Amino acid sequence: MEKQPNEDEGEEQSENDEFEDDLQLETSSQDLDTEDEMIPSKLNILPSMPSDDAPMRKYSFKLKHDESGNILTVHHTVKEDGQLLRIQIAACCFSDQSNKLVVIDKRGNIFVFDFVRKRYWRLSIRMPKAKLIRPSPLHRNDYIVGNKLGQIYTIDVDNSIVSTCGEVCSGSIEELSWSSSLKRSRKYTTLMRFGREAVLVNLETLRVSHQLEFDESRYTLKFAGYLPNSDQFLTCFTNDSLHVWSTHSLGTLRSALPIKARDRRLRLLSAGKSVPEITLRGPIDSDVEHELAFECQDHDFADGLLLGYCFTPDGNKLCLSTLDSYFLMLSTASFDLEKIYRLSDFVLKTMAFLVQPKERILFGITGRNQAVMLDLAHTDQKLIVQRSNATSLSLSRDGKLLSIISKCGEVNVWSTCSLFNALQAQTNCISKLKCTIKQLPPLPTCTVSGCMNQEVRHLLKRDRLKAMIKEYGCYPEKYRFLIWTSLLEIPCNGSQFQSLIKLGTPQNVRNQGRNLQIQNDAHRRGVIKVWGCLSQWCKVIAYANFMPHLIYPFVKQFPKNGLVAFEVLVTLILNHFQLWFEFHPLPPSNYLAMCENLLQRSDEMLCKYYKSLEVTPKEYAWSMLSNAFAEVLEEQQWLILWDNIVTEQTFFPIFLVVAYNLIQREIILRLPDKQAIVAFFHDQNPVDMCKLLCKARKLAAKCDPTLHPQRFIQRFTPIPKGVYPKFLKYPSEWIEQQEEQTDQIIKSHQEIDARIRELELEEVKMMERLENGLKQEEHARRVKKMEELYAHTIQREQERLTCQRKMLITYQMEVRKRKSEVIAKLQESEQRRKVMEMEKDIDLLMHTIERERRRHNQEMQLAEDEIHNQEMDLLAQRYITECEGAPLSQKFYDNIQKLSQERDHLQKNLRKMTMEIVQPADSSSQMISPLLAFENSITEILREFSDIISTDRSGA
CATH class of the missing domain: 1.10.472.80 (Ypt/Rab-GAP domain of gyp1p, domain 3)
Structure with missing residues (x-):
């Protein structure tokens, strides 16, 4: 198929450019990654802006005009490596205005279909691992997408942008719901469930506002959603309890147990009343019990019986489906059980109500992936919309369109009006046919799939048939099995047969059924099914090894009708074979x-x-x-033989x-x-x-x-209508003992198997230890080699280190010698420095002493001059007084001489002392004692000088 041009250019084109009925979305392999592409664990899709340079291209399509109601089929197929690859659809939904369909495939490509303008386009953004999509209640063109990684996005499909994004959890988002009064209350809160946890998220910011916590030790969450027309939300747990919670206080407002209420209602049901029953299989259908059988082992009852839920369009009823084939309707106001429907041969996984007529037309997907349409007002009216591969469905808000996603990777859009009309036409046709059949005389039929008309049986009287068998030796092949059912008076108890099927196949039958040497798989399954039903009807048959050989010829003649084969064998066991099990197993x-x-x-x-x-x-x-x-007989001979057996006693x-x-x-x-x-x-x-x-x-x-x-x-006794009489002509005590022994043997086998597993584990551990021992031995051997290598290497390194140590010692000796020399030189330099400092100090002291000496000399000179002046004055006075006429030299001659001597002596001592100080030391060894002598001499000089001064002053 070819893509159509841009909508801006395609608006002017005629409708001749429209697509075919089955819309195939073709894209090149360059635009799409392969199915196994690596997608990061966290998708960081940032808000984007539309590009004016590259507008979205929109293509035209047209709707089908199919009588069945299928108006559109969409599948996404790409061509990769020369092969066509179908990409499965992950999710889809209708817009709030019911005029658009948004589809996301498993590679994240998003397609939008506009049913008004008949155009579709692909968004430039991608949402890999998408799980669900819902139209946003805040903006018309916005849609909320949740993926398998717990991330949620709001996308604008008209502008192809992501407006907001957030990460609310780490698991796959499975449910998304909000209150229908969200806009009025302006509380943008939505409830999201992922696995067995749920959170409340702000719809504007896509941030978690509350984390809902439940006591997982008692029960776990199964599903959750908002109640219509309220701010309360509903939760269902694995113990089949329903709870209503307040969004404001997050407290429980009320709870209910619908399964217990249903069982109580069924127990209290009066004898003349029964619950409405809905059956998909028609009364004249062929043998399809193997398809309709409900095998308990195929379903997990650990999560309870409640399977799915939905609300009626007005929100007044809560509808629940169960694993044991019931459909319940509860009042959302009080949670009281109002209606019960029995689903005889199917279960519903997903459900949705049609808007009009209210609480009547129900769409659902069965456990066998069939999409069905049921009329709850007339339970015998139903329509199979899609017979297989249906995985999910969704209804538009106005109820006019229905979308069904298939396992094969496509989406089918149906017109609910056409489906409703087809249901009504089918109902009218069946009613007219029934009226016509009532008016016409009944005709004999050769089918044996249903209950035979009593008038037909009256025509096939035993006396007439005996005369026929004596005349011809056998019955006509065309009517043979019809005659058999008439002679054996087969009641065709379909519901009782279904009940036996639901009980399952006994373990002993399943074990022996694996060893049956029957080439035709359908015949082998038929033998196992009939044998299992016979075993549920009578225990001894499960332990009779000859039963498969007895059952097979009859199953081979009724390949598509296990019910007739079962009831034929039950009739024969009750009559012709009534003494066969008296001494079983003999x-x-x-x-x-x-x-x-x-x-x-x-x-x-x-x-x-x-x-x-x-x-x-x-x-x-x-x-x-x-x-x-x-x-011992070939097939035709066997049929002739049994024609006579069922006729005779x-x-x-x-x-x-x-x-x-x-x-x-x-x-x-x-x-x-x-x-x-x-x-x-x-x-x-x-x-x-x-x-x-x-x-x-x-x-x-x-x-x-x-x-x-x-x-x-005993004489022939047929099976009564509506019941299978018990067969008791067998040793029941032996069967009980056999079952007890079988249980003991099974337990013994289990113990033996457990012991064998323990021994195997011990053997594995021993082998592991042996292997580890061998590994350790090899490891030790290699380690030893490595140690030897390391030892040789270390020895060489030690020798090298020894040489280096010797060189180091020699070098250290040289360094030590050089260090001692340097230290000696440093000491000499330090001594010289100290000597120079001492010399400097001595010079400074000498200058100081000299300065003091000069000062003292000056003072002494002044003192002498003053003394001299005083003496002169005294002498003058004395001279004047005593000897005015004697000369001064004569008078003070002796004193002056004495003073002169003392002065000369003092100067001599000073010169001598000065000469001793100035003389240098001869050697460093004699340096300390001269210095001490020098210091002592200086001290003595100072003392003498002080004495002289004091003496002079005292003399003066």
């Missing part, structure tokens, strides 16, 4: 004794021959009876066994041994059926009353 000795007695009376020679070879009735009678003569098979032995006596008497005789009764041998039947009838007519089997075998 062969029926009483029954075989009657055969032996009759053979003894008819042919004593043959009996003696059997006794001589130790051939018992088990070999020549039970070998034929246990498989209903199927091994219940003891007739005994005479047939004896007649077969008598007819074949010439061959038997020529057989050499017992093994050949046993093999003879397991092979097909040429036999004249007319002769065989005549012989059997003659034996029955001439039989001695004392030996006649009619004394021990």
